[in-house]
Amino acid sequence: LVEVAERAGATMSLLVQRAAEIPWDExxxxxxxxxxxxxxxxxxxxxxxxxxxxxRFDVTIDLAITATETEDFPVMRVLRDVELTAADMAFVNGAA
Structure with a gap:
């Protein structure tokens, strides 16, 4: 995606894995x-x-949806049959 941004004319593009990697000074x-x-x-x-x-900033978000995913990948049986607790589901959904 960094290369795509650069080809599209972005003056700067960065690849970060986590917020801690953001070069705020740059x-x-x-x-x-x-x-x-x-x-x-x-x-x-x-x-x-x-x-x-x-x-750090006054942020306004404009969401641009460029594609809609329609592919469905079935979960493997070994994973489908596992009972999950409420805490497990909170973790999976990013709420933990």
Whole structure:
């Protein structure tokens, strides 16, 4: 995604895995930021990065949906048959 942003004309693009990796000094003074995440990026990590920006800047979010996922991948039987507790589900859903 970094290369795609650069080819599209972004003046700066960064790849970070967690909010702690954001180089705040390098992005001081920015007025517009694009945030993109691949399909495998957990939503909790995306939210962590957004929250880090909210702690430092007045953030307005414009959500741009560029594709709708329609693929369904069945869960393996060994995982389907596992009973999950409420705490397990909270963790899976990013609420833990």
């Amino acid at each position: 992005i001081a003074g920015i007025r517009t930021l694009g945030l993109s995440a691949g399909a495998s990026a957990p939503e909790i990590i995306v939210d962590e990065i957004i929250d880090a920006f909210r702690q």
